[in-house]
Amino acid sequence: MNPIALVAHRGYCKKYPENTLLALATAIQAGARFIETDIQLSRDLVPVLYHDRDMRRISNLPGAIHDYPFNELVMLPAYEPQRFGDNFIDQKITPLADLVRLLLANPQVHAFVEIKRCAIRRHGIETLYSKVTELLQPVADRTTLISFSLPFVEYAAKAGWHSFGPVIKRWSDTRSTKLKTLRPAYIFCDEEHLPATGTISIPGSRLVIYEIDDPQSAIDLHERGADMIETFAIAELQHSLTERFNVTV
Numbered sequence: 001m002n003p004i005a006l007v008a009h010r011g012y013c014k015k016y017p018e019n020t021l022l023a024l025a026t027a028i029q030a031g032a033r034f035i036e037t038d039i040q041l042s043r044d045l046v047p048v049l050y051h052d053r054d055m056r057r058i059s060n061l062p063g064a065i066h067d068y069p070f071n072e073l074v075m076l077p078a079y080e081p082q083r084f085g086d087n088f089i090d091q092k093i094t095p096l097a098d099l100v101r102l103l104l105a106n107p108q109v110h111a112f113v114e115i116k117r118c119a120i121r122r123h124g125i126e127t128l129y130s131k132v133t134e135l136l137q138p139v140a141d142r143t144t145l146i147s148f149s150l151p152f153v154e155y156a157a158k159a160g161w162h163s164f165g166p167v168i169k170r171w172s173d174t175r176s177t178k179l180k181t182l183r184p185a186y187i188f189c190d191e192e193h194l195p196a197t198g199t200i201s202i203p204g205s206r207l208v209i210y211e212i213d214d215p216q217s218a219i220d221l222h223e224r225g226a227d228m229i230e231t232f233a234i235a236e237l238q239h240s241l242t243e244r245f246n247v248t249v
Contacts, residue, residue, distance in 0.1 A: 002241040004222045007112065008032040008234040009210055010051065015235075017058070017080045019049040020091045021098050028106050030235035034228065036112040036146075039096060039132055040119040046070035047096035047132050050078070053118040057082065059093070066122050070095070096135050103139040111139070112186070112208075114167070115147040125155050133161060144186055150178065157182055165205070171195055174202055188230070191221070201225030215240040 011023025012030055019037050027035055038051040043066055055061040060081050065073065074095055079088040096113075103111055113136065115128050129145075129152070136143050144163040145156045156164040165186030166179065171193050173179060179187075188208045194200055200207060200221070210230035212218050215237060218229045231237045 002238060002245050004218055004241055005034060005228040006032065006218075006234060006238055006241075007034040007036050007208060007210075007228055007230040009036050009230045009232050010038065011035060012232075012234050014213075014233040017078050017084060017088045017091050019051055019058075019094065020078050020088075021094045021102065022088070022091055024094075024099065024102060027234045028102070028109055031238050032234050033108055034110050034112065036114065036230060037099060038114045038116055039128075040065040040116050041123050041128065041131060042066065042068060042070040042073050044069045045123065045127065045131055046073075047135060048073055049094040049096060049099060051116070053116070064118075066119070096132065100135055100139055103142060107142075110142045110144070112144050112146050112165075112188075115145060115149065115152055117147070117149050120147070120149050120152055125149070125152050128152065129155055129159060129161075133159075146186065146188055153184065154178070154182060157184075165208075168193070186228075191217070194221075199225045201227075213237060215244060219244070 008027035010018035012027035013023050016023040024035055037049045039047050040050045050065050053064050058078050058080055059076055073093045076093050077089050078093045079091050120128055145161055146165045146167055147153055148167045150166050153164050153166045163185045165184040167188040183204050186208055187202055187205045191209050206227040208228040208230055209221050209226045212229045212231050213233040
């Protein structure tokens with residue numbers, strides 16, 4: 001059995017367009033118990049799952065998410081044509097409400113919901129927090145709000161959201177007074193920002209390292225103190241780690 005907790009980064013996006021309901025559902029079918037997705041707001045302030053500010057890469061369209069009203073956005077594709085051609089052109093931009101329904105149908109799954117900085121700059125912290133948490137209430141106990149914006153994370157903490165965490169820009173951020181005072185449930189960090197050697201565990205918080213697809217790297221990080229590993233290749237990494245640990249046992 002694999003003892004390393006894995007997070008499906010934007011769903012199972014090695015095989016399917018990121019942040020789509022398809023990518024998230026197939027990640028769960030592959031055994032993911034933790035999934036991660038990105039949130040922005042439509043022009044009329046409805047939360048949808050989307051990573052980039054610019055819509056070119058994912059939807060092959062001009063403009064940004066906030067340029068379109070919700071009823072138009074959900075009819076637009078999210079198919080990553082540079083990676084997949086037209087294979088998934090039928091996949092549409094996913095509303096946050098659809099993720100909530102997916103979580104309700106899968107009570108074993110916990111979701112990390114990343115609030116994008118571009119959305120915060122456009123709409124403000126209070127609006128983002130209000131619109132997102134209103135929809136997340138039915139699954140509040142299984143959702144963690146994360147962001148590169150420490151002010152947003154601090155706001156979520158003060159507002160009483162039960163689970164929150166920053167995505168840090170450099171390892172030295174873990175020593176900041178603000179972060180130590182905040183005591184977040186989770187801290188996300190890019191593998192590239194880690195110290196080359198030594199223990200990386202953080203007392204009081206669970207450390208999530210991204211972006212890892214190689215099983216040996218996942219094992220090495222786990223042994224150094226990482227609590228969770230975030231990956232685009234959830235099925236492949238899960239399978240490889242299970243095989244390795246079964247052989248070891």
